[in-house]
Amino acid sequence: MARLPSPDLELGSRRVVVTRPEREARAWADALHACGVPCDTLPLIEIAALPDASGLGLIWQTLPSHLAVMFVSANAVRFFMAARPSGGGLASCRAWSTGPGTQAALLMAGWPAESIDSPPDTASQFDSEALWALVADRAQAAVAAARSCSGAQPTVLIVRGADTQGQLAGRDWLALQLEHAGIQVQQTVAYVRQAPVLTAPQRAWIRQAIQENSWWLFSSSQAAQHLLQLCPDLPLGQARALATHPRIAQRLLNAGWGRVEIVPAGLKDQAESIKSLA
Incomplete structure (x- = not known):
């Protein structure tokens, strides 16, 4: 359940509401606050384990056959690594990530x-496009090598989340690029992304935050979708949002948010961008 922000918190024109899943939201809000950006958290995506994760153990047995395993998020790493069979070593294949948070989770889990x-910390965006620019040459070389010796088609495993209906969360852009390059794509679900349960006081706080011009920080369009599902009558015309990617920004504008600004995905640049807003 999402935690109600502190009741004695004074909302201000530059206060930022971080909407990431709870595990990441608090750390990100604390880091922004340390950079001079007043923050609070209202996680709008709840991360849960699969009802039955036994299938992940079977996936682990296939890892040595893959060219790479692509993790869509730090949560993908966390839940997939938790399903590693007892005594099983890390795969010899490469791990792909779209940003520093996922990369840090891989390192913490012991991946060499x-x-x-993973895109460097200085990358302008942390997304599938940035990752593909980094790995495309190696992937295409693997395809060429397999074809030259009539070998098996290279495969990439994508580890991601799903919603409560089992629908895969996230974009298929990278999968399409891989398939176009001649690489077979396999996908597995490691966790569930779902809407939180909000209390009446939380709903009232949300309305107050919008009316008092707080900035809502979205690094996922799913969080914005959950907000509108949970509070469908919000005065979005006066609401202000920060988006870490142009795609998210466009979806917010399409949903009716009154003002939407794009901010960098990296922490320090994001903080400076937020502080520069009027």
């Missing part, structure tokens, strides 16, 4: 740094 491909 030299076997991780």
